[in-house]
Amino acid sequence: xxxxxxxxxxxxxxxxxxxxxxxxxxxxxxxxxxxxxxxxxxxxxxxxxxxxxxxxxxxxxxxxxxxxxxxxxxxxxxxxxxxxxxxxxxxxxxxxxxxxxxxxxxxxxxxxxxxxxxxxxxxxxx
Amino acid sequence: xxxxxxxxxxxxxxxxxxxxxxxxxxxxxxxxxxxxxxxxxxxxxxxxxxxxxxxxxxxxxxxxxxxxxxxxxxxxxxxxxxxxxxxxxxxxxxxxxxxxxxxxxxxxxxxxxxxxxxxxxxxxxxxxxxxxxxxxxxxxxxxxxxxxxxxxxxxxxxxxxxxxxxxxxxxxxxxxxxxxx
Numbered sequence: 001x002x003x004x005x006x007x008x009x010x011x012x013x014x015x016x017x018x019x020x021x022x023x024x025x026x027x028x029x030x031x032x033x034x035x036x037x038x039x040x041x042x043x044x045x046x047x048x049x050x051x052x053x054x055x056x057x058x059x060x061x062x063x064x065x066x067x068x069x070x071x072x073x074x075x076x077x078x079x080x081x082x083x084x085x086x087x088x089x090x091x092x093x094x095x096x097x098x099x100x101x102x103x104x105x106x107x108x109x110x111x112x113x114x115x116x117x118x119x120x121x122x123x124x125x126x
Numbered sequence: 127x128x129x130x131x132x133x134x135x136x137x138x139x140x141x142x143x144x145x146x147x148x149x150x151x152x153x154x155x156x157x158x159x160x161x162x163x164x165x166x167x168x169x170x171x172x173x174x175x176x177x178x179x180x181x182x183x184x185x186x187x188x189x190x191x192x193x194x195x196x197x198x199x200x201x202x203x204x205x206x207x208x209x210x211x212x213x214x215x216x217x218x219x220x221x222x223x224x225x226x227x228x229x230x231x232x233x234x235x236x237x238x239x240x241x242x243x244x245x246x247x248x249x250x251x252x253x254x255x256x257x258x259x260x261x262x263x264x265x266x267x268x269x270x271x272x273x274x275x276x277x278x279x280x281x282x283x284x285x286x287x288x289x290x291x292x293x294x295x296x297x298x299x300x301x302x303x304x305x306x307x
Contacts, residue, residue, distance in 0.1 A: 011159075011163065031166075033194065065183050065187050067191060068191060068273035068274050068276075068277050069194075069265060071273065072260065072265050075261075101183065103187060104183070110257060
């Protein structure tokens with residue numbers, strides 16, 4: 001399967017999906033009007049990846065801010081990762097947030113309370 | 127909920143009121159994705175210039191939810207599709223945002239009930255409800271999470287009291303005023 005790279009826009013984040021490294025990265029702002037359309041290829045890629053995953057999958061999320069329809073799509077991604085974890089694979093979700101950014105810290109904590117996989121909150125300097 | 131009759135509401139007067147502050151952004155017309163982006167960029171620049179970085183994200187998060195809701199739910203007014211008015215005003219120690227759009231009677235009833243229910247909840251109950259809907263419900267066919275209004279409550283940590291102006295038996299202006307300190 002192929003890797004996917006999507007460059008960021010004013011409304012959508014940078015996305016990098018690499019099946020050989022087991023790496024999933026989403027960075028930037030996620031406020032598309034149609035979040036389902038934007039996240040659909042990512043979900044479909046994850047479905048394929050889940051049939052032949054790497055022993056370890058690393059998910060790096062570093063969001064500036066996002067709308068509530070994106071929040072559902074991000075949860076859908078995490079549910080796919082949770083299914084991998086429940087099938088015995090090693091996974092880690094790294095949630096990056098800037099120092100003093102209580103909104104993205106809170107958003108990470110929301111997901112951490114819902115998804116039962118190793119979930120690391122990582123504070124970074126702005 | 128405060129419902130005002132049209133005869134006591136002057137739209138032309140309302141849209142120009144700045145409450146003694148200065149306009150940072152003002153828009154009247156058909157809302158589009160381009161207008162939403164332009165508004166967010168203007169807000170972001172202003173907040174960073176004023177060194178209000180800590181408040182920036184909250185304001186942007188709330189604004190995007192309100193504007194995307196307006197984009198989805200606004201009815202036409204005077205033949206203008208997705209009609210709305212956006213006002214963003216700098217007051218002495220406060221940033222004031224006001225939004226006006228036209229909604230139909232069914233949407234008015236749903237929105238009115240929803241706001242009345244949410245105004246009864248405290249901050250922790252709002253958070254619990256937000257997490258429950260995030261966790262248990264899928265996006266609707268219209269790509270809605272049903273979390274937008276909850277997000278506004280959650281980020282502003284205040285009750286909201288919009289004004290509805292009854293134009294006729296079918297349509298209402300929905301006017302929401304929010305202060306950010």
